[in-house]
Amino acid sequence: MELLAFKEAQKIWKQISKESTVPELKFELEIHKRLLNIFQVGDYYYYIFNCQEAAIEYVHENVTAVLGFQPHEFNVPNIMDHMHPDDLPWFLNFENAVTQFFLQLPPGKCLKYKVRYDYRIRKTNGDYLRILQQVVTIQTDETSGVLRTLGVHTDISHLKQDGKPVLSFIGLDGEPSYLDVNVKAIFSSDKGILSKREKEILGLLIAGHHSSQIGEKLFISQHTVNTHRRNILAKTGAATTSELVARAVREGWL
Template identity: 80%
Template sequence: MDLLAYESAKKIWRQITKESTVPELEFELEVHKKLLNIFQVGDYYYYIFNCLEAQIEYVHENVTSVLGYRPEDFTVANVLARMHPEDLPWFLNFENAVTEFFTQLPPDKILKYKVRYDYRLRKADGEYLRILQQVVTIQADGAGGVLRTLGVHTDISHLKPEGKPVLSFIGLDGEPSYIDVNVKSIFTSEKGILSKREKEILSLLIEGNHSSQIGEKLYISQHTVNTHRKNMLAKTGAASTSELVAKAVREGWL
């Protein structure tokens, strides 16, 4: 899934560049650090992303204190691999929406929007943090292709311990903002990997039925029901049936 997600993300990011070429990084990083005054920062680190190459070209050493990883290990592939599996489809759908938004903007508006959304990342010690990702374009071509962006990752776990990720486009210099944007569900979550029978069993579990009751209602053995339940736990990464049910209700898998 991580490799497929990376390839999908690269295709999305290539679109936002409008197939342009990216010149060498000739600007002074210190100048663009001033852009950080538009971000609300707590425990944070920042980075520069090359959209066409789908590569992180620079990341601040604070990434070690926040996530526990060395700067050289903070690559796109590693970020996707350490993203919470429930949030990975949100991330891809958000990036697709971001590309659609920016490709429709006039070239003179490209630098006037900040993209903001959240997701969970796994630290080196295995704990998940909820990261607020805020990104602005710092380099674009004359046709409006986004070439490089400056991003800030802030730990907001204490502010948002749970809930679905939210995407917003924040207008700068008087431009309008778009909060909690609805996005197309091109990439699906765990609900897409559950079979029809598993969804039937999950629905009955949510209603409070036990395995024996589910077996009677679906005309299958209790052993078969239990096998499906174990498979659903393995597929979704849930540690227990109660966690599986809670995730299904919270994320809208049915």
């Protein structure tokens, strides 16, 4: 699912960059660190994102303290792979809404907005935290295509543990702000999360069967069943089998 999501995200970012050729990164990062006073900071790290290439070109070393990633591991596919499965569709829907918002702005206005939304991401130790993502444009082309952005990820787990992610556009230099924006649900949370075999195993778990019984019914080893069960928990973000079964029944995964 994460690979498909990344391909969809690439399409979205190519739109916002207007498929322009992105010049070499020549400006000094120190000059743009002054933009950090726009953001509320706690446990945070910042990064530079190339929209056309869908690539993170720089990330501050503090990403290791926040998420456990080494800087060279911090790339878009890895971020999506660690994003909570329920929040990945929100991420894609938000990015699509952001692109549509910036494409309709008058020339020069894309530099006057900060994009803000939140989602959950899994640290390297397996724990989830909630990230507040805040992004400003730092480089455009002559047609106002967004080429590069500066983003900050702040751990807000202590401020928000539950509830749906929220998207806002914060106007700078007197521009109007748009808070808690409604977005089109183009991407669905139940799209392709589980494989056919995983759904078979989940169905048997819902029916009350244990791993050994599932193995007998599907003609696979108990070890293989347990491996599938661990993968299902990781994909869905469920902490326990009981939570998994409850959510599967409530949200109609099968």
